[in-house]
Amino acid sequence: MTKQSQLFAPTLRENPADAEAISHQLLIRAGYIRQLSAGVYSLLPLGRRALRRLETIIREEMEAAGAQEVLLPALQPAELWRQSGRYNVYGPELIRLTDRNSREFALGPTHEEVITALVDQEISAYRKLPVMLYQIQTKFRDERRPRFGLLRVKEFLMKDAYSFDTSWEGLAVNYDAMYKAYHRIFERCGLRFKAVEADAGAIGGEGGTHEFMAFAESGEDTILACDSCGYGANVEKAEADAPAASAADDQVSTHHMEKFHTPDTRTIQDLHDKLGLRPEQVVKTLIYMADNRPYAVLVRGDHEANETKLKHVLDAEELTLADAEQVRLATNAPVGFAGPVGLNIPIVADYAVAAMGEMIVGANEQDYHIRHVAPGRDVRFTQVADCRNVIHGDACPRCRASLSERRGIEIGHVFKLGTKYSDSMQATYIDEQGEAQPFIMGCYGIGVTRLLAAIVEQRYDENGIIWPAEVAPFQVHVIPVSMQDETQVAVSTEFVQRFRGAGYDVLLDDRDERFGVKLKDADLIGLPIRIVVGKTAGDGIVELKQRDSSDVSKMKLEEAISFVAEKLR
């Protein structure tokens, strides 16, 4: 479909009322997508075309990385999920259903179980390994709060890949191949992004994992990045710089501990506002329940506890903040006045706390705090560890340069799963010695519909979307100023034919609209090259403009062809 008069691409002048993210606004306004239900979207022809271009890029890079395409079912027997142990763990995000024969199924949010069962069934000998399989397929997740258009949805297109190896070294090779393929994919999408270290979370696996983050203000993830050495991690994972074990001698307090009256000061903010205490002088004592046992966790007043790190530190499956009753039981005081002095539960201190010369802490008594408390002298820590979120300006754990904090959208994720699934599902191959061994697995995901939105989050201006050429639904937009002018129509048609002949997808705005309307729609839709055929059409001269630049050049057909060939590679 090359004629805009026939293209099903309803554009809107106004932003839809409920659209917060810029990609949500623009993809709706430019006629790429429409919402069917919360977190469930239809892709209209422009959206489908752009999505197919992403699929093509992904397929090319997957094949180049040695992955083979498969297509696995969305309907997954619950039995498989029970085998892996995830059926109950996955929670309400997993859509469950029952068929007419009362068999239970899950609608696949991911395919580790299915692929592990398949490969286990079909590959028995080490000689057939390694193998790397991928698919581009629709996933279902019952998001608690779908929002931001295509960024967080219940149904979406995903590229998921899985590698099966006989060794960790083999896994490292495949992981690296995928890691590089992801870089190429996102580069071809014209994105500014960074691969950062991450926590494995619900997918699990013991071997390390990277998230690919597209930088965007609207991103729901926080990234800490070092511009000096290239280190990057999401906030769950980012390591605090290895600290001094304790405060230097000359910093240790020479004062004795002293209780003082601090009425109505349950928060760090209260202590600052009412008593002028700086947050970095104060230590927060958080009571956590880790697998039902209480722990006191100390972090500096200007820091936030990091529960992902704490789970690892405490080796806990479940971790929750204690409720008021549990706090009183542990501290004999109401919430807001907990402190480490005299506490008889394990005390875990963040590195930054252990390095303090003296600190102000809660007194385990309503409306009282204690000052001049010296770590080591007045309080003994059960454990000292990295328990907090790293923040902007902290030292890089690799090179000690200053870290910067940025917002990002997760567009890809690579995991070294190791034997997590092959162990739980007893998926094995026979090695050279004739012994059964679990597959060493990796998994690798890209949210394809989300990727489409992430590109828009980075590439737009006040007038609309600015597509990179490889992703644009059409590369060239030919716009006659007036469809009533026969010369303009004839020249436009010639341009369309020549560009199509050269292998480009061309959209011809043959609508009987005012020129201003056409230009507004063209900016909104965001194709890389615009060719306006106007008054000088009789001389074979048109105006060529790139969407990402304000320059307008006058040129003839042959020049335009070579110009575009040059610009679009």
Next chain:
Amino acid sequence: MTKQSQLFAPTLRENPADAEAISHQLLIRAGYIRQLSAGVYSLLPLGRRALRRLETIIREEMEAAGAQEVLLPALQPAELWRQSGRYNVYGPELIRLTDRNSREFALGPTHEEVITALVDQEISAYRKLPVMLYQIQTKFRDERRPRFGLLRVKEFLMKDAYSFDTSWEGLAVNYDAMYKAYHRIFERCGLRFKAVEADAGAIGGEGGTHEFMAFAESGEDTILACDSCGYGANVEKAEADAPAASAADDQVSTHHMEKFHTPDTRTIQDLHDKLGLRPEQVVKTLIYMADNRPYAVLVRGDHEANETKLKHVLDAEELTLADAEQVRLATNAPVGFAGPVGLNIPIVADYAVAAMGEMIVGANEQDYHIRHVAPGRDVRFTQVADCRNVIHGDACPRCRASLSERRGIEIGHVFKLGTKYSDSMQATYIDEQGEAQPFIMGCYGIGVTRLLAAIVEQRYDENGIIWPAEVAPFQVHVIPVSMQDETQVAVSTEFVQRFRGAGYDVLLDDRDERFGVKLKDADLIGLPIRIVVGKTAGDGIVELKQRDSSDVSKMKLEEAISFVAEKLR
């Protein structure tokens, strides 16, 4: 992936135990598919490649027919299905589920509701019409009895298209465009098929419909086709030749009715076996409940009643055979002895019955029949109509030549829906006079995964699949006799590179298997061109064989390239 040693394509020597259909057997054995659960299949790399080729053919022909690609969600709000009135009608085939907020959804078995709501929302003016949209997307149907591999499944890839017009004439144009596109698609798939008239069934619509049937012994559908004039219809729809209104005068019985004793003869077969009566002398009296009212339906002993036709004849929503109690109530006799004489419920006679001079019928009394019963004289029919299945040898309703009966697999279906959905969902546009008018719709489906299986049902021999070049996962299969022979390996590699350079997908059997095993696998997988590199490799000479022929030709590289270019167009 071009190296067979790395290809994930597990082949089997034996047919899987439960596979009845030839396509099921071969697609499993050749490593194209694997079952995950009843009616739920994974496509392995060879299957995925073949499926993608089908997708490409379909996309090309859809675009050529003026359809625009979209991608609609599988998660469909139940509310939409209630609007169209299908939520309850669709029955247990519709998979229903509830999200975490207790909102009801259907997993789309088809997308009339979603597309109608979308187009209604986005197109308000006649100027934007017609529009034709299509998608290639996964459908879900909870089949009562999934079987035959990919032929009847719960989850499958479908191409569905929908047209929206302002007039029936416009619909006819789009319908015709799709009808022709379907012909081109199935021709490119190398299929023997026929477009036949069909009944609209559950999709509904008043404007006519054609099914595209691929001929196959394993087909679940029966087609009546006329080789003389080209008429074709499925058995539900095929019309009996317009009959004489009643028997010719000289055929009418001169005997009086006579009751006779027929012990233990509840069936036509019994009457034949025990009393020597020919089926075509006897008339079956079937008691049907149509919307809860009883009807007697008369068909000749050698004919079968056609319930689809009966529903139309009786204008009934629901039609079921009466149970024993209902039969006794209507006839005062047990099942097997019903007859029209003296019956006081409406009597509907098939044309062929009305044309009989005399007939043998049940006596409404256990173990008795009546002979010499003359239509008109002894029995009056409430209605005479076409009520039976047409059979092999019946006259063509168009040209009176003899019809032949064949088995077929439904691979495509085109419907003139008219206003069925736009009426029920109140989907309208504004016409030139400013009046709201319902969209005139058509819908057009191809079961893409089923199409893959249908091709195999027609194209195989005792050794395996015989793919047409456009659908084959690879076009050229290069097989060195021995991977230990350096010359063979070098020549094979050269062939692979040259053929890839010429734009073909090439599979290289680089496995260290015996040559016999390689050939067996090659036949099974079924690629169109096989190139064996053996002893004469040193002279640059290879053996070229087409999968669909037994001829083997010796040739050099350049000859092979031109030969293949010629054969594969």
